[in-house]
Amino acid sequence: MSVCRPVRCLFASASLPKPPSAPKRSFHASAPRAARKRRAHYPSIKAEDLNLLNQAADTQYPKYDTSETTLLEKRYTPAQIAAIKAAETAIDTRDLVTQSQRRSDPWLLPYEDDLAEVDPVTDHAEKLDIKDIPGNKSFREVNDVERDEAITLLANENLAKLFPDGIPEGEVSEDTVRQLEDAMGTALTQAVLDPRATMRIEDDRVAATLADPRYSMVLPDLPRIENRMVRQTRRLSSEEEEDPRQKRLLQYLDWDKTKLRSIRCKTLVVHGVTNQTRMGKIRSLYYLTIAGNQDGLLGVGEGKSVEPEEGRKQSIMSAIRNMRPVPRYENRTTFGDLEHKVGATKVQLFSRPPGFGLRVQHLIFELARAAGLQDLSARTPRSRNKMNVIKATWEALCNQKLPDEIARARGKKLVDVRKVYYGGSVH
Incomplete structure (x- = not known):
């Protein structure tokens, strides 16, 4: 064996050529990990973007x-004013812009923040006594001429509340004519029941308090006369026999037929029973x-009758009456x-990512579709009654x-950070 070969290999600058390796076949459709571009877990906010966030926060939530503080002091107590200022200082408006979102569920209150405003559905005006009326309370009964003039004036004021742009003139539709007739009848009835039409008070301040709903047994605002039972009676009297x-x-739900038809009903179980x-x-x-x-609403109802159509109607009405809200994520x-158990039956429901679909048995499929669920899987490991x-x-x-x-x-404290981590792409 020659000594030159190991020395030549030791001092050689170029390495020996490697044998060509066999190409590796990829069985995955995506690019290999080395070719992917690393993305940050959350977007880094630059200084100019931060300034834009400040501008958006000042525009949507001004200080x-x-x-405005003077107006608030007329409505709220000093302790409430201090609490409002403390809350405004503690909450960062930029967080409201980037992380918060407005509610859009069916159970949203009709007003957002001004809970001091009297709402005819949830709030009731506090009744005041005659002792709370300032000034001279002496009055006299009006004669027929004064009564007719007062009724005419009050009826015009009530019509002006319903039609702020003026009474429609010219050719109008039948619905507008019917609405105008109802408004005139309601305004005239309200004017007759108003205490200002039957008595005359010399003190103007005391006369003005008669229009305050807190002193009247019949509140003078027209929407309070138009209550739910009046609307329901008028609607049902004009419809066909049902x-x-x-x-x-x-009448129980305060719905009309159009909203009732939008409910999806399906009978899933039908079998005969015998009573000895x-x-x-x-x-x-x-x-x-x-x-x-x-x-987001789902109900289950049962019905049993000798007549098939009667039992089916009974179950449908019971299911609509028993509808309850179903919380849904996104x-x-x-x-x-x-996981829930009824009798010997156990049902296991699993949340799934977007696009998964409803991979469940047919009974759970109908329940999920009626409730508005789109991605779900389920198992029934025990009895399948x-x-x-x-x-x-x-x-x-x-539940x-x-x-x-x-x-x-x-x-x-629960904070939704998805808009920060995923760059606002939250569905």
Whole structure:
């Protein structure tokens, strides 16, 4: 063996050529990890972008100026003013722009923050006594001429509230004519019931208090006369003859027929039952129906009758009456995994990512579609009785533990940081 070869290999600058390796076949459609571009977990905010956030926060949530503070002091107590200022100081308006979002669920209150405003649905004006009226309270009864003039004046004022742009003139539709006739009748009735039409008071301040709803048994505002039962009676009197059960349901829910038709109803279980009596066996049919508006409401109802159509109607009305809200995460799936047991039946529901679909059995599929769920999977490891599966699924969906409730029970504060981590792409 020659000694030159190891020396030549030691002092050689170029390495020996490597044998060509066999190409590796990729079985994945995506690019290899080395070719991917690393993305930051959250977007870094630059100084100019931060200035834009400050401008947007100042535009959407402006600070109180001196005139607004003066108006607030007339309505709220000093302690409430101090609490409002402390809350405004503690909350960062930039966080409201980047992380918060306005509610759009069906259970949203009709007003946002001004809870001091009297609402005819949730708030009731506090009644005041005659001792709270300042000034001279002596009055006299009016004669017929003064009474007619007062009724005419009050009726015109009430019509001006309903038609601020003036009474429509020229060729109008039948609905407008009917609405105008109803408004005139309501305004005239309100004017007759107004105490200012039957008595005359010399003191103007005392006369002005008669128009205050806190002193009157019949509140003078027209929307308070137009209550729910009056609207329901007028609507049902103009409609055709219908099922008495459906009429009671409309009065109970304060709905019309159009909203009732939008409810999705489906009968899932039908079987015959027999009742043994001293007169023999009496056979009847049992129906189990689900109802939902496909936007967060779901109900289950049962019905049983000798007549098939009667039992089915009974189950439908019961399902609509029993509708309860179903919490939905991002309006598509449940808040985490759920498990519920009814009898010997156990139902396990699992939340899934967007686009997963409803991969469940047919009974749970109909319940999820009626409630407005889009991504869900389920298992029924034990008994698969149809009635128990439906009831267990319904109770599991309606009795979910929300993250807000869990955080409140633990004494924590729940903050939604998805808009920060995912750059605002939250569906």
